[in-house]
Amino acid sequence: MxxxxxxxxxxxxxxxxxxxxxxxxxxxxxxxxxxxxxAAPAPAAPASTNPVKPTPALQEKAKKLYARDCAICHGDNGNGKTDLAKDMQLTLLDWTDPKALATKSDQELFDAIRKGKGKMPADDMGRAKNDDVWNLIIYIRGLSKGQPAAADKPSN
Ligand code: HEC
Structure with a gap:
């Protein structure tokens, strides 16, 4: 009762x-x-592992996001040789060089994008969700391998 x-x-x-x-x-x-x-403690995924799987649609979205928010400094192809970078006297890595990001973990790149780094502004949640950022990282790492479309072109 x-x-x-x-x-x-x-x-x-x-x-x-x-x-x-x-x-x-x-x-x-x-x-x-x-x-x-x-609950039984689940083993935490290694922090440096990108949790998203690239799909053509998601990479297409990442490409658009990159063009909107990143290319102005880092360049369409990621080489960092842009007018704005020159004007702002930015020291940017050349992402078309496979060695440029080889020693950096995904988490490091994620933090740089999410929180900003040096003169780079953070891409906040309003502009890109966490998954968008992870997809951006896959996209950026892909810049040194050439655009996906480039695979269709015959290499002379
Ligand atoms: C205002 C210019 C500017 C914009 C816009 C910009 N960045 Fe950056 N970015 C920088 C600079 C400068 C650094 C180097 C910071 C440092 O090491 O002090 C950097 C560093 C980085 C790094 C760390 C690895 C490296 O190359 O040093 C990543 C990853 C990155 N940017 C991704 C992005 C992404 C993704 C976007 C778009 C969402 C973006 N950036 C937009 C200027 C910019």
């Missing part, structure tokens, strides 16, 4: 708390934390 009443008042209390605290996301976050503790 008492139990339903307790549950009900707990719900009401929770709702009052949720309505009056400025951070109503706290409760779900706490619950999620509890669940994570109960």
């Amino acid at each position: 008492l139990k339903p009443f307790l549950v009900l008042s707990a719900v009401i209390l929770f709702e009052i708390a949720a309505a009056s605290t400025p951070a109503p996301t706290l409760a779900p976050a706490l619950a999620a934390g509890r669940m994570a503790q109960e």
